[in-house]
Amino acid sequence: MLSYRHSFHAGNFADVLKHIVLIEILQHLGKKDKAFDYIDTHAGAGLYHLASVHAEKLQEYQDGIAKLTRSDWPELATYFAVIDAVNTTKALEYYPGSPFIALHCIRHQDRAWLYELHPDDAGLLLQNTQKVKRARVMREDGLKGLLSLLPPVSRRGLVLIDPSYEIKSDYDLVFQTVEKAYAKFPTGTYAIWYPVVERSRILRLEKQFINSGIKNIQRFELAITADSDERGMTSSGMIVINPPWQLIDTMNQLLPKLLNVLAVDASAFHKSEVLVAE
């Protein structure tokens, strides 16, 4: 049974990095008129109430989105526009999940495929997106669903893979699924989120990608403190296959600035690098 609920974590420092990278990629895809598909294998509920019992319990958004003052971030105008769109006042009451962010960025000709397995979150996601014709909510396993969907009819697209990694084997399963997905759709962009709870798991995942034969892989990571096996998630990152050409430059500028605001101590760090060249 699934126990992870993103409502406990919405808007945390990991969401900030993930959602900034997501927006950068979607905006790049939107530069050409031709339609594209957005596939979110682990979509969550779509929208989170930050005063809910879940969000209030850990208040993770206080160390994430709440630390970003909008006037300091003209380069994140779209991110703040989505946040504005889900809040009726200037107060930060709601935080948009990846489906809401994507639906804000995609156009009438594009399609969003939103997979969510948890029955409660799938129900909320369905409710939250029911008026959007371009979105299709699938109450199924997103990794299996992805393989059945590829290649998309549009032959252009972004796949966001954002699991909770509740089970240790999830890391291998994610890698194996991406390998199969890439074989079916090698021109797609894939953005794979990872948490750093135990660094050894990420080193293994990294090696798997580097040795996979897949070309053009970059990685962006933001650690709010040093690696530790005791303190829960200290860092998180995005592995991006076939990134937009300007993404690394954009992240090279954004990551040090984000680090300044989100670091909890002087051992915080960031990574922005090419794992495999084109």
Ligand code: SAM
């Ligand atoms: N992508 C969301 C966002 O950025 O707003 C957050 C997603 S959260 C980290 C992971 C979600 O995946 C949870 O809602 C969980 O219920 C769901 N989930 C777990 N295993 C899944 C699976 N095999 N297929 C689809 N969804 C799954």
